[in-house]
Amino acid sequence: MDKNIPLIRKLGAFIALSESELSFLASLHKRRRTFAVGSDLVHQGQPDQAAYVLDSGWACSYKLLENGQRQIVDFQIPGDFLGLRSLLLNVSDHGIEPVTDIKVTKICATDFLNALEHTPRLATAVLWAMSCDEATVVERLVDVGRRNSTERVAHFLLELGARLTLVGLGSTDGYACPLTQYLLADALGLSAVHVNRVLRQLREEGMVTFQNGFVDFDNYDQLVNFAGFEQSYMDKAGQLRY
Amino acid sequence: MDKNIPLIRKLGAFIALSESELSFLASLHKRRRTFAVGSDLVHQGQPDQAAYVLDSGWACSYKLLENGQRQIVDFQIPGDFLGLRSLLLNVSDHGIEPVTDIKVTKICATDFLNALEHTPRLATAVLWAMSCDEATVVERLVDVGRRNSTERVAHFLLELGARLTLVGLGSTDGYACPLTQYLLADALGLSAVHVNRVLRQLREEGMVTFQNGFVDFDNYDQLVNFAGFEQSYMDKAGQLRY
């Protein structure tokens, strides 16, 4: 069937989907929408009863502080859920905005809860997807809490590469990356000015080049070593547990 | 029935549990274990097929870096799951250790997956619990990424208070807190020395006193205001959705 629907590819990497599960997932794909850069999908604090699956493009989820600063919690790439967490809590505790123009599939809360009850193996798969999301946030926390700016940027670019590789959008050579230095700064708890300096340093040392919408790993092994990147945790995916 | 089993109280806050669900949860409570301070429950990188529920005491989950630093990801209080995330991923990407002597209930992976398949409403409740966990980690990320040290400590103490209040272990007056300044430092991405200075400052300004195993909110409202604490996100719990 539609093996190239991002969500199916993603969940299918964890469990073998039955015919009925596949058709259920495919049926979701009727509610498709498009969002352009600049138009938020979800506003922080807004009560919402819907989540989305990202079909194409990049998005980011973030939290705003009173003083106008913001912390980007995570970037989402095709196949990822958007706003899954706020589906069970009653209010979205974070905002979501497109990084590029995006296509999404909407999932209503009621449909979602129904699906959980009637296709329990899907529920397990969703739980797994959520575990992956959480692992990503944890990785970000470690970046921000305990790595200096250079390691932090290096580690982040590697991790993003690993995630993209899993969905066929990257390799150890690099990947297309629509992020700006400002977005990077907000995700990594740095100032944009400093991100710029760090990127220059990494480029001059011949490890990564972040430029013109592309990340090029000039020396992947050296970068991995420098950032203390644990490649093993890519294990997150591709493990058919049952 | 055993309404004071922490897990039942926790999940029961989200869904109304049926008799069979209750008895299933109660049946879990045969596999109880005790861990003393200093004995890790889970080692980072160890493949594990079990999670736990914390019945009494405090624990923390953390990640170690190559350079010997560590980042505490979250503290767990009675009723919380331990290692839930690593149950579906194959390897535990983090370590877990007791903060105090603790009592836990062990949950094997197979039992857990079985339960998900056969009691779908429990699956939903677990998903909700996981959403709460993730929200906590996100809050920590915002602390570390975008708040200065004083706001960060203040916000953290408030958030912990809110969580403890939900399980009857705290109030706006304060709570018993077994954490050391070193643990606080590892959780907040600060040095222990600096944590000490910040705590002194908060104490001298009459907002919180962190001393002798207790957190006393000397001026709750002022502290909330200073830290930019959103009380509403306590909404996470107590919402019987269906």
Added chain:
DNA sequence: CGCCTAGTTGAGGTAAGTCAATTCACGTGG
């Protein structure tokens, strides 16, 4: 009595922030 852990405080260093100016790529409208 002496050791160990937790907490406290001071002095000095540095990584990263802020402010500000400049360049470049780009679209858009006159």
Added chain:
DNA sequence: CCACGTGAATTGACTTACCTCAACTAGGCG
């Protein structure tokens, strides 16, 4: 076709929040 505006990236000069090192105190316990 050029003038203009706008968002992204770049670089320098200066400031500062937090870290490191180090010394010291106080309580708990074998």
